[in-house]
Amino acid sequence: MYDIYIYASYGVTAVLLGGLIIVSxxxxxxxxxxxxxxxxxxxxxxxxxxxxxx
Amino acid sequence: MLxxxxxxxxxxxxxxxxxxxxAKLHMPLWALAIGLLAYGLYRVANVPADYQQGETVRxxxxxxxxxxxxLFGYSFIFFASVTALIFRHPLGHVxxxxxxxxxxxxxxxxxxxGSLWGQPMWGTWWVWDAxxxxxxxxxxxxxxxxxxxxxxxxxxxxARAASILAIVGFINVPIVKFSVDWWNTLHQPASxxxxxxxxxxxxxxxxxxxxxxxxxxxxxxITLTRMQMEVLRQRLRARAGKGGAAHV
Numbered sequence: 001m002y003d004i005y006i007y008a009s010y011g012v013t014a015v016l017l018g019g020l021i022i023v024s025x026x027x028x029x030x031x032x033x034x035x036x037x038x039x040x041x042x043x044x045x046x047x048x049x050x051x052x053x054x
Numbered sequence: 055m056l057x058x059x060x061x062x063x064x065x066x067x068x069x070x071x072x073x074x075x076x077a078k079l080h081m082p083l084w085a086l087a088i089g090l091l092a093y094g095l096y097r098v099a100n101v102p103a104d105y106q107q108g109e110t111v112r113x114x115x116x117x118x119x120x121x122x123x124x125l126f127g128y129s130f131i132f133f134a135s136v137t138a139l140i141f142r143h144p145l146g147h148v149x150x151x152x153x154x155x156x157x158x159x160x161x162x163x164x165x166x167x168g169s170l171w172g173q174p175m176w177g178t179w180w181v182w183d184a185x186x187x188x189x190x191x192x193x194x195x196x197x198x199x200x201x202x203x204x205x206x207x208x209x210x211x212x213a214r215a216a217s218i219l220a221i222v223g224f225i226n227v228p229i230v231k232f233s234v235d236w237w238n239t240l241h242q243p244a245s246x247x248x249x250x251x252x253x254x255x256x257x258x259x260x261x262x263x264x265x266x267x268x269x270x271x272x273x274x275x276i277t278l279t280r281m282q283m284e285v286l287r288q289r290l291r292a293r294a295g296k297g298g299a300a301h302v
Contacts, residue, residue, distance in 0.1 A: 005170045009170045016163050017159065017163070021276060027280075028283040028286070038290070038293060
């Protein structure tokens with residue numbers, strides 16, 4: 001049985017690093033979703049222009 | 055050697071090529087980080103109690119690697135900023151900005167775990183000695199750097215201002231490192247830097263080095279994840295017409 005300071009140290013480490021990892025992955029997946037949505041919108045626009053041209 | 059480094063640097067200066075490389079490195083780097091961390095924690099759990107510190111010595115295995123990463127993180131930001139500002143490497147600002155929150159978290163972790171070790175060992179949570187104060191200043195420099203990026207809307211100006219702050223703020227890194235030698239501090243001097251004759255017994259040294267390696271790979275894995283996010287955000291900003299991705 002360790003004292004409270006050891007549990008607190010490892011607990012704070014897990015919370016801070018875990019939080020940073022979760023936030024980083026969430027931000028990355030949001031950025032990927034935004035880029036994918038824009039790419040899809042751009043390709044739809046191109047298709048519309050091609051149809052108009054034809 | 056220098057030519058080879060220049061060639062590698064030029065090859066991955068293109069953000070699209072960098073994203074390809076990052077996609078390949080992403081999973082192996084995270085797997086290595088998790089593996090090293092699990093092995094490090096297993097070794098730490100089997101470390102004997104110290105004859106002076108008792109079980110509290112276990113705090114050292116997160117405190118010391120976190121403190122190493124706080125200095126490594128700032129050095130990383132410094133070199134990335136120099137690369138961006140002087141050599142105009144397009145990924146320099148991306149790398150520096152991505153590493154800043156990671157370095158700040160490791161610095162905060164070093165301060166909190168140091169405080170949690172200080173209370174049972176020194177009988178106090180905090181003393182204004184040179185090492186503790188200079189690490190607190192390092193945390194404020196990290197926060198200032200992150201705030202500067204947020205405060206300026208125009209990305210090119212923000213990148214330039216943040217780089218200058220990062221380069222000027224680097225003066226604090228040797229102060230943190232050598233504060234225990236230059237001033238009379240309550241904080242003990244370095245125990246591991248003399249690798250030929252370290253002041254630690256092997257029972258403590260190897261788990262500490264494994265945890266150090268785990269934190270280093272974790273730092274690189276989180277920074278790589280954040281760099282990918284920054285490149286994508288630049289693309290979004292460039293499309294929205296708020297600043298050129300090629301410049302920042």
